[in-house]
Amino acid sequence: MQQHDHNKQASTISARTGERHHDHEWPRPESMPIYQTSVFTFDDVDDVLEYYTDRPPGRYLYSRNGNPNVVSMQEIVAQLEHAENACASASGMGAISSAIMATCSAGDHVLLSREIYGGTLVLLRTLLHRFSITVSLADFTNLSEVVSSLTPATRLIIGESITNPLLSVMDIKALADIAHDAGALLMIDNTFATPIVVRPIELGADIVVHSATKYLGGHSDVSGGVICGSNAFIEQANHVIATLGSNLAPFDAWLIARGIKTLPLRFKQQCLNAQTLAKWLANDERLQHVYYPALSTHSTHHLAKNQFAEELYGAIVTIGLKGNKDAVNAFMRAAPSLPFAPSLAGVTTSLSHPWTTSHRGFTEQERLAFGITEGLIRISVGVENIQDLIEEINDGLIATM
Numbered sequence: 500m501q502q503h504d505h506n507k508q509a510s511t512i513s514a515r516t517g518e519r520h521h522d523h524e525w526p527r528p529e530s531m532p533i534y535q536t537s538v539f540t541f542d543d544v545d546d547v548l549e550y551y552t553d554r555p556p557g558r559y560l561y562s563r564n565g566n567p568n569v570v571s572m573q574e575i576v577a578q579l580e581h582a583e584n585a586c587a588s589a590s591g592m593g594a595i596s597s598a599i600m601a602t603c604s605a606g607d608h609v610l611l612s613r614e615i616y617g618g619t620l621v622l623l624r625t626l627l628h629r630f631s632i633t634v635s636l637a638d639f640t641n642l643s644e645v646v647s648s649l650t651p652a653t654r655l656i657i658g659e660s661i662t663n664p665l666l667s668v669m670d671i672k673a674l675a676d677i678a679h680d681a682g683a684l685l686m687i688d689n690t691f692a693t694p695i696v697v698r699p700i701e702l703g704a705d706i707v708v709h710s711a712t713k714y715l716g717g718h719s720d721v722s723g724g725v726i727c728g729s730n731a732f733i734e735q736a737n738h739v740i741a742t743l744g745s746n747l748a749p750f751d752a753w754l755i756a757r758g759i760k761t762l763p764l765r766f767k768q769q770c771l772n773a774q775t776l777a778k779w780l781a782n783d784e785r786l787q788h789v790y791y792p793a794l795s796t797h798s799t800h801h802l803a804k805n806q807f808a809e810e811l812y813g814a815i816v817t818i819g820l821k822g823n824k825d826a827v828n829a830f831m832r833a834a835p836s837l838p839f840a841p842s843l844a845g846v847t848t849s850l851s852h853p854w855t856t857s858h859r860g861f862t863e864q865e866r867l868a869f870g871i872t873e874g875l876i877r878i879s880v881g882v883e884n885i886q887d888l889i890e891e892i893n894d895g896l897i898a899t900m
């Protein structure tokens with residue numbers, strides 16, 4: 500198995516994902532084979548008993564509990580996040596639900612950022628609510644509101660490194676201190692920033708989750724999720740995943756690992772494109788708002804500047820058109836090369852409409868209170884030539900006038 504080596508740079512760790520698994524075996528493929536098997540075999544009863552007692556690394560029993568492709572991908576994400584360990588699930592929601600279930604019991608309270616991913620809110624409000632886990636929301640850019648929202652039952656605080664779709668950045672170090680003072684844990688969904696931009700565990704977060712469907716995979720061709728944390732916590736989270744059966748499939752783990760090989764390259768280019776685009780849009784009279792944390796007009800710009808690495812601010816730019824749904828439709832129809840796809844993070848630029856997709860789970864009142872209007876378009880910026888992109892977005896904007 501791959502050695503944890505925190506001294507190597509992310510681009511080196513990523514590029515070498517899945518390699519050197521076969522030093523003592525022939526043939527020695529450079530690309531990791533896909534262990535497309537549900538089960539592994541044993542020599543005899545003594546052999547299986549030895550497996551149960553010693554859990555020798557590199558040995559497996561049943562793919563729901565562990566599989567070489569899944570473990571290889573987990574190890575790389577743990578290294579990139581500077582976490583002790585990681586485990587994987589079949590989707591980002593699989594990771595988030597398993598991490599919560601590994602942490603909380605009936606009677607516990609979970610405090611969520613009010614800008615949290617819609618699925619996380621729906622999970623807590625509609626499903627975990629039935630198991631007597633309570634939830635409330637707070638503005639995580641306002642630390643005194645976070646403190647006053649804690650209850651004696653608060654067990655878990657869940658925030659995001661960059662929120663969707665208004666791209667707020669929160670003070671992870673301060674949130675970790677607040678959580679720990681209250682005897683709670685801090686979980687950060689790092690899907691939008693990726694470990695290339697911020698590593699929440701270094702700032703004190705206890706748990707990091709990812710929708711690997713997004714930047715880790717990076718090609719809009721696979722669903723997956725990853726949880727990072729301490730060895731003890733990952734053991735518990737893995738138990739939840741194996742028991743619920745929300746494990747990641749070997750081929751999907753292989754696709755994510757393949758995506759991670761180019762994560763630093765892709766993501767840096769996407770961030771640079773996003774920054775150029777946001778600056779080009781910043782003073783456009785045809786827009787009501789431009790949200791991007793690199794802009795000094797963004798409400799959390801200073802926090803982002805202090806917290807994020809290498810002057811990178813993520814690859815999502817959100818624009819507010821002056822009109823409503825009709826303007827959004829006009830924009831999309833005039834920019835047919837930019838697909839409307841309610842996801843993000845592929846190498847291809849795509850558009851999303853938070854009002855009708857990611858934020859359907861919130862009431863209309865909540866959406867408006869957060870600043871999510873009908874005219875908002877979220878642009879997931881890809882790796883295309885930036886001048887081509889700017890021309891296509893300009894075509895969309897002309898049609899809204």
Ligand SMILES: *Cc1c(COP(=O)(O)O)cnc(C)c1O
Pocket residue numbers: 590591592593616618659663688690691709710711712713722723724
């Ligand atoms: C997409 C997403 C999720 C959910 O991930 P799935 O892979 O779709 O289950 C969770 N958090 C964030 C921030 C996301 O963008």
